[in-house]
Amino acid sequence: MTPADLASTVLTAARAVFVTRGLDVSLLPETTAVERPRNPEHGDYASTLALQLGKKAGVAPRELALALAEELNSRPGVKSVEIAGPGFLNIRLDAAAAGVLARDVVLAGDAYGHTDRLTGQRINLEFVSANPTGPVHVGGVRWAAVGDALARLLRAAGAEVGTEYYFNDAGSQISRFARSLYASAKGEPVPEGGYGGAYIAEIATAVTEAAPDVLTLDAEPALEVFRVEGVQRMFAEIKQSLADFGVRFDTYFNEKDLHDRGELQEALDRLTEQGSVFTADGATWLRTSDFGDDKDRVLRKSDGDWTYFAADCAYYLDKRQRGFDRVVIMLGADHHGYIGRMKAMAACFGDDPERNLEILIGQLVSLVRDGEPVRMSKRAGTVVTLEDFVDALGVDATRYALARYSSDSPIDIDVDLWTRASRENPVYYVQYVAARTASVARQAAAVGLTRGEPDAMRADLLVQEKENDLLKALGEYPDTVARSAELREPHHVARLLEKIAGAYHRFYDEPACRILPRGDEPVGDGNRARLWLNDATRTVIANGLGLLGVSAPERM
Known part of the structure; x- marks a missing residue:
């Protein structure tokens, strides 16, 4: 029985109790959830449904919990239900109900956890959205990993997601780059x-090779060649380095397109219709202070030039007009002031703003x-880049x-630790299980051990403590995926x-949990x-690593 199955059973039992007692069934939620108790001695799962519904239904929560417990105790797969505190339900499953999770996980395959x-x-x-004036630096690397994982998580939780890279190809930074x-x-x-660094010389050389006469031009037309050709080459390199990192975006959006x-102007017109635009000192302003910003913001300067903030407004409106009901933007640690405006x-x-816009800030x-800190890139000169991390x-x-x-915590990534082939290295520790489970499956096939037909599985034989502990951990996966997506925190999956x-x-090392038969032992239902x-373990490890964009090797 999966946690979702048990949660459904709890809700069905609650409906039966409400009908029997003549309570208002409209108070029942469409869905509920069960959780793992912090203390395993309290049971396999816990439910707070009685606490949530008692007062609303006009029944003491503990009284409702007692009625729910009685109803649940009659349900298949439930071994016992105990009441704790003011109305917590601590539920224990019988061995067969707990063990069948292994079969359900394998049969669900890639879909388990969705x-x-x-x-x-x-x-x-x-996310990322680094300016095309240099390679992706350390901050962008973090968002590349976290953002791509979050997109996978959101999709696994049922959301329709469009990933986007905002390509800033206008403004003063591009001029400095040229x-x-x-x-x-x-x-x-x-x-x-x-900008300095070896990459500037590399791109400058590539531009002069593509346009041999560029240095014979006057300064302004020459700068335009370097701007257009240089940005194109730099961004192509950024896209390739991200692709090599396993990150590809659905949309690469050019800021210049907003202007062209x-x-x-469309955004300004819309904001004017909303009554939030005013003029002062020859400039056009947005009255953001009416909505909690520390000051009003200029949209168009007195000389007629648009501000960066005007482009931000237009870009937000563009996303909303494309049908996205929630715009999520991932920014670096130096952008806290960006949230209010x-x-x-x-x-x-x-x-x-609480429903339609969400801004996530990542720390250093x-x-x-x-x-000792690795302070600079051999190629970029002043920063650590994506290529430095991967190398x-x-x-x-x-x-x-x-x-x-x-992502809201600063971190130090220790090269020595993360390249070590030992259990101290978290990714090695997890990937080793992926490889070990695959190895066990190969060994099983070699000795003629197969899982057999699903309906013939003896789930009731998985009664050892180490087996139960592993089943409980596997059962946490779907809720962890959903919770990680809702909280925007992929680290819970890891x-x-x-x-x-x-x-x-611990399961593998326990003699009583041996998978493969010894010597001439016949293959039994326990095997x-x-x-x-x-x-099932292999399935969940592979699925979870896949959500993080990490491989699940079959051999190590």
Whole structure:
């Protein structure tokens, strides 16, 4: 019995109690959930449904819990139900009901863990969005790993997700980038406020090779060549490095398109209709202070130029007009001040900023080797890049390491730890279980051990403590996936995978839980049942690693 099955059983029992007692069944929720108690001695699962419904139904929660317990005790698969405190239900499953989870997981395969918790939501998820003025640096690397994992999680929870990279190909930073390329091509020093690093020289050389006459042009047309050609090459490189990292976006959105299509004016017109625009000192302003911002914001300067904030407004409106009901933007640690103005901007459009816009802030990441920070890239010169991470750790370890921690916490990634082939290395610890379960399956096939028909599985034979612990951990997976998606926190999946890995190792090492028959021992139902459990573990580990964008090797 999966947690979802048990939750459904609890809800069905509650409906029976309400009908029997003449209570208002409209008070019953459409869905409910069961959770693992912190103390395993309290049972296999716990429900707070009686606490949630008691007062609403005019019944003391403990009294309702007693009625629910009596009803649940008559349900197949439920061994016992105990009441704790003011109305908690602590539920124990019989061995067969608990063990059948292994079969259900294997039969569900890739779909195990997928839920409909977020079905109906259309989410636009923007992450990385680094300016095309250099390689993806350390902050972008974190969002690449976390953002891609979050997109996978949201889809697994039933949401419709569009991933997006905002390609800033307009503005002063691009101008500085073009001047830097131009200076490098002429053998001149980096201009003030410009960009250095070997990559600038590489791109400048590529531009001059593609346009051999560029240095014979006057400065302005030459700079335009370096801007167009340089940005194109830099962004192609960014896209390729992200693709090599396993991250591909549904949409690459050019800021320049907003200007070319007149969308900034369209946004201004919409905001004007909403009554939030005013003029002062020759400039056009948005009255964001009406919605909690610390000051009003300029949309168009007195010289007629649009501000960056105007482009932000137009881009938000564009996403909403494409049908996304929730816009999620992932930003770096230096963007905390961005939240207030963006929330206020959404309100100025007439949206609900708490429902339609969500901004996630990621904290700093440091790459550490031999106890000392890796401070700069050989190629970028001033920052640590995506390529530096991958060169140091590999794709799998980098993605896992960055997704394993809450994104609102600063982290140090220790190269020595994350490249070590030992249980101290979390990704190795989890991937080793993926490989070990695959190895066991191969060995089983070699000795003629198969799982047999699903209906013939003897789930009631999975009675050992280590088997039960592993089953409980596997049963937590669907709720963890849904909760991680709702909280926007992929690290919960990684931590559960490590818990499952530990439970599997203890199961595997327990003599009473031996999967393969010894010597000439005949294959028995217990061997088959434990092979189902082995393969269920492989399924969940592979599914969870897949959500993090990490491989589940069959051999290590």
